Amino acid sequence: MSRFFNELLHRREAGIFLMIVLIAIVVGFIEPRFISVETLRITALAIPLILIAAMGQMMVLVARHVDLSIGSILAFSSIVAGMIFRDMPELPVIVGVLVAIALGAALGLFNGVLVVLFRLPSIIVTLGTLSLFRGFVFLVSGARQVDPQFIPRSLIQMSQTSPIFGIPWLVIIAFVVAFVTYLFLDHTRLGRQIYALGSNPVAAPLRGINVVRVTLLVFSLSGALAGLAGVMYASRFGYVNPGITGVGFEFTVIAAVVVGGVSINGGVGTVLGTVLGVLLLGMVSVALPILGVSAFWQDVFNGAVIVLALLIDRTVRERSIRAMAEARSTA
Amino acid sequence: MEELRTMKNITKLAILAVGASIFAAPAIAQDPVNIVYIPKNTGNPYFDSLVAGFEDACKEINCTFSQAAPATAEATSQIPFITAQIQRGVDVIAISPNSPDALNQVLDRARSRGILVLAVNGDLVDNESHRDAAVLPVDFTKTGPGQVELLGSMIGYEGEIAILSATTDAPDQNVWIAAMEDSLENNPKYANMSLVATVYGDDEPQKSTTEAEALLQTYPNLRGIISPTTVGVAAAAQVIQSAGKADTVKLTGLGTPNQMRPFIKDGTVEAFQLWSPYNEGWLAAHFAVGVKAGEISNEVGGSFDVPKLGSVTILENNVMNTQPELTTFDSSNIDDFDF
Numbered sequence: 001m002s003r004f005f006n007e008l009l010h011r012r013e014a015g016i017f018l019m020i021v022l023i024a025i026v027v028g029f030i031e032p033r034f035i036s037v038e039t040l041r042i043t044a045l046a047i048p049l050i051l052i053a054a055m056g057q058m059m060v061l062v063a064r065h066v067d068l069s070i071g072s073i074l075a076f077s078s079i080v081a082g083m084i085f086r087d088m089p090e091l092p093v094i095v096g097v098l099v100a101i102a103l104g105a106a107l108g109l110f111n112g113v114l115v116v117l118f119r120l121p122s123i124i125v126t127l128g129t130l131s132l133f134r135g136f137v138f139l140v141s142g143a144r145q146v147d148p149q150f151i152p153r154s155l156i157q158m159s160q161t162s163p164i165f166g167i168p169w170l171v172i173i174a175f176v177v178a179f180v181t182y183l184f185l186d187h188t189r190l191g192r193q194i195y196a197l198g199s200n201p202v203a204a205p206l207r208g209i210n211v212v213r214v215t216l217l218v219f220s221l222s223g224a225l226a227g228l229a230g231v232m233y234a235s236r237f238g239y240v241n242p243g244i245t246g247v248g249f250e251f252t253v254i255a256a257v258v259v260g261g262v263s264i265n266g267g268v269g270t271v272l273g274t275v276l277g278v279l280l281l282g283m284v285s286v287a288l289p290i291l292g293v294s295a296f297w298q299d300v301f302n303g304a305v306i307v308l309a310l311l312i313d314r315t316v317r318e319r320s321i322r323a324m325a326e327a328r329s330t331a
Numbered sequence: 332m333e334e335l336r337t338m339k340n341i342t343k344l345a346i347l348a349v350g351a352s353i354f355a356a357p358a359i360a361q362d363p364v365n366i367v368y369i370p371k372n373t374g375n376p377y378f379d380s381l382v383a384g385f386e387d388a389c390k391e392i393n394c395t396f397s398q399a400a401p402a403t404a405e406a407t408s409q410i411p412f413i414t415a416q417i418q419r420g421v422d423v424i425a426i427s428p429n430s431p432d433a434l435n436q437v438l439d440r441a442r443s444r445g446i447l448v449l450a451v452n453g454d455l456v457d458n459e460s461h462r463d464a465a466v467l468p469v470d471f472t473k474t475g476p477g478q479v480e481l482l483g484s485m486i487g488y489e490g491e492i493a494i495l496s497a498t499t500d501a502p503d504q505n506v507w508i509a510a511m512e513d514s515l516e517n518n519p520k521y522a523n524m525s526l527v528a529t530v531y532g533d534d535e536p537q538k539s540t541t542e543a544e545a546l547l548q549t550y551p552n553l554r555g556i557i558s559p560t561t562v563g564v565a566a567a568a569q570v571i572q573s574a575g576k577a578d579t580v581k582l583t584g585l586g587t588p589n590q591m592r593p594f595i596k597d598g599t600v601e602a603f604q605l606w607s608p609y610n611e612g613w614l615a616a617h618f619a620v621g622v623k624a625g626e627i628s629n630e631v632g633g634s635f636d637v638p639k640l641g642s643v644t645i646l647e648n649n650v651m652n653t654q655p656e657l658t659t660f661d662s663s664n665i666d667d668f669d670f
Contacts, residue, residue: 033548042544046537134402143374147589148565160573237536238569239590243374244535244562247403285538289545295499295531 012261015312016276020283023305027287034290044167045159047282048174049074049229049236051275053253054260055181056108056222058274061257062185063218064198064266065122069111070226071249072133075242077104077230079137082146082240085155093152100231101224107133108223112216122219130250137242145241146234155235170232175275177225182271194218198266256281259309280309364394364623366423366616367416368451372404377561377587377608378427380670381452384612385425391638394423394620404534406430406500413437417444423619425449425466431456431502438462447622451615452608453503454650463622464629464649466615468606469657471503474559475510477604477657478583479521482555485581485601489523490554493546495567495584497534497560507559527553532563539566547574558584564603568594588660588668595665602661609670610653614640618651 028035053070060067077100084096107129114125158169185191197204197214205211234240260277262269284305288298368385370378382398389396399416401408406429414437416424424446428434431454438448438461450465459465482492494511496504508529515521527550532539539562546553547570556571558564564584568591571577577599586603594600617637621627627635634644643651660668 031549036548038548042541042548045544046541049537138373141374144379145374145376147376148591148593149589237540237566238593239565241374241376243372243402247535285541286545289530289542290549292528292549295533 012313013270013273013276016260016273016280016309019309019312020276020280023280023283023287027291031291034287039286039290041166043279043282043286044171045236046286047278048170049232049249050253050256050282051174051278052177052229052232053222053226053249054257054274054278055177055271056218056225057250057253057257058260058262058269058271059181059185059194059218060122060222061254061262061264062198062266062269063194063215064201065115065215065218066126066254066264067108067111067219067222068123068126068250068254069107069129069133070222070229070253071246072130072137073104073107073223073226074230074233074246074249075137075240076107076133076140077101077227078233078240078245079141079146079242081231082151082234083141085152085234086146086150089150089152093155096152096155097228097231101227104227104230105220105224108220108226109216111223112219115219116212116215137245141242143242145243146239148239151234151238151240155231156238158232159236170235173232177228178271178275185271190214190217195267198268200267252281255306259306259313261313277309281305363389364423364620365421366394366396366425366619367419367421368396368398368612368615369409369412369416369424369426370398370400371427371429371453372408373400373402375404375561376589376670378452380587381427381608381612383670384609384614385616386612387609388613388616388620392617392620393624394616396616404429404498406433409434410437413441417441417446421446422623423447423449425451425615425619426462427452428455428502430500432458435461447619449615449619452611454648456502456506459648464618464645464651466611466618466651466653468608468611468653469655470652471506472510474585474657475507475512476514476518478507478557478559478585479511479514479518479524481602481604481659482557482581482583483521483524485583486524486554488521491525491527491550491552492555492557493527493550493553494529495539495543495546495556495558495560495563496529496531497563499531501534501560504559511557532560532566534560534562536562536566539563540570543567543570544574547571547576547580553580555581555583558582560584561586561590564600565590565594568599572597572599586660587670588665589670591660592665595660595662602659604657604659606654606658610640613637614643614651614653618643 057067080103081096081100084099111126111129114120115122162168193209193214196207197209197211233245256278257274259280261273284302288301385396399412401412409429424441428450435458442448448462450462454465455461494508496508515524515526530542532542543566556567558567564586567582571580571582582600583603585605591600591603614637621635622629629649631645631647631649634642637643640653645651
């Protein structure tokens, strides 16, 4: 039975993978320049922030919640880290990084506490904190951006220099985060408990799962990772603006996670699928401008790819369920 | 019970009194002119400088100043802010419009209440009748050609160039781009420069970055990029810096000195242009107070004196400019500016 599930999960990821290959072939056919190391580099640099936050969002979705506030958490961590770099240049860069992660975790914990304490749906809570945290961004910064001259050179170079194979530090960090998330979810008791909670929140406490603890954990992790993405934002773009940083980020991340096969009904989703979902949307965002698709059509294609990916995912899943039912009836 | 009724009556009276004071306020001439400025969005350093121009003017002349802005620069995001200011009963609404036509109705409503409506920094292109006057930094018909000339001088007036803009419906951007296309087509000086692509980064850092990277990849012979938007030009500079292509691909555009300083210092960008947003706020405040006091008549061809700026003429379509030409920033002068 577990082998069958394993196969099923693999098949689902194979669907997304197939779509990535298919799109690459089609785009490469129209514009041969697309198939190049350069495209790989551009795509790799377009996804790290999304990938890091997607790991957190995935855990939240698996626990049958959602975190809409990550764009504002990203902005808050980013602007505070930027202000530390600006106002306390004597401190080592790592202080800004750690503060960004800690602040993200704190805001995430705040989300979790509201959800647990008042038994509010997370979609409502985080819709509220999406706006609340953005307000904090303006308040703490006085609505002033942190200009490029104040972002430490060493931080910016994390997006530009590479320790190995020309892969920038930023990309390596993102994939390390994904790998650690995989180890946590698949190889620790606490990780498995997130799936158990999301599959059946009613039965979870009966199975000895501390629902409050797991819920607080996933929101804190989502916040911490959004915070990490925040300081990476400063590295990637070289400045932090209170108004534009992370606006709409939550939609990009949730779309990628769901395309990656993570169920919004909880309990289902893998790190590999999420990584592929992020890659797929990242590739499309790079392919469209390279193909010279007009700005008017880019949104249309982006949306179409998301819908198509979900349809394929749905079809594959239904076929698996049917196969499972047939296997059971013949057995 | 009796107490409750008294309370209700007092409340009613209070409401009436507040109502009366709102209606009475604009009638008194000596009151300072109440100006509100609505930038495109909050947290935009460019508009901070413009706001400072308003604030400094209102320290010296008879006006009070406040600002209100939406979080995002979407076509309709300013409408609720305009509505709120109409209800507040301000005398002057100065606005940097996010759309050339989405605001028409609400601005008409403001004007029907006697509010002076000024477009600042960007005009309601083709909808000029929905505002009283416009304060623009320079003659915007010069922006496009100015940018083409600057880039041309960097690349020896030869080769493929591209434009990285903001959103597809940004009115000022489209006016400039049209003028750039016109110069490239009709001025023989630019005969060897060809515009290969115009792309849009939506004033969003990630999108602008990806678009700039795609330009470099799709057009290996690209010699130059013009990005007439602060977010776009910063993103393109970062891309060129990362790719180490500062020698082959020249970049210019419209940016703020603080945003572009590191790229000028390290040679990624030779020069870019802008104007003084501060002077726009300064001029708009002086004009608004002058009109409200009856000292300036808002008529085409008229002129008036503004401290520090000298004589300002009201041009066709009731447009005023703060300076005749764009300011070019390069390594020689960038440290003289802080905005």
